[in-house]
Amino acid sequence: MFHWNTDSDSANIPVVGPGDSSSVGVTANTWYCIELTMNTNGHLNVSINGNDIAGLTEDGVATANIDQDWVGSTASLMRYTAFGDFNFGWQSYGGGPMTIWFDDVALSSAPIGCPN
Numbered sequence: 001m002f003h004w005n006t007d008s009d010s011a012n013i014p015v016v017g018p019g020d021s022s023s024v025g026v027t028a029n030t031w032y033c034i035e036l037t038m039n040t041n042g043h044l045n046v047s048i049n050g051n052d053i054a055g056l057t058e059d060g061v062a063t064a065n066i067d068q069d070w071v072g073s074t075a076s077l078m079r080y081t082a083f084g085d086f087n088f089g090w091q092s093y094g095g096g097p098m099t100i101w102f103d104d105v106a107l108s109s110a111p112i113g114c115p116n
Contacts, residue, residue, distance in 0.1 A: 002024055004044055014055045014065060014067070041060070
């Protein structure tokens with residue numbers, strides 16, 4: 001499952017547990033085009049293969065099982081409007097072996113879009 005989280009706060013988007021149904025599960029041996037967006041108002045959005053994922057959106061309005069723990073939290077109040085640092089990786093909590101490949105990682109001030 002995909003989640004937003006931050007090192008400075010324990011809030012996740014979507015809420016871990018019941019909110020997992022609002023996220024997107026991954027399939028082995030499948031490539032995904034994932035765009036992470038920090039809007040100028042500090043809100044967060046994810047699109048996967050060109051489709052916005054409502055369960056991975058923080059729009060400033062608390063939504064049950066998605067971002068109610070994040071909205072009003074330290075992370076939300078920080079208003080992510082600029083990068084101070086950029087790290088890219090993966091964290092697995094399920095145990096067992098896993099191989100993840102990343103290709104064409106890019107930072108831009110405007111959406112790049114997914115190839116057709």
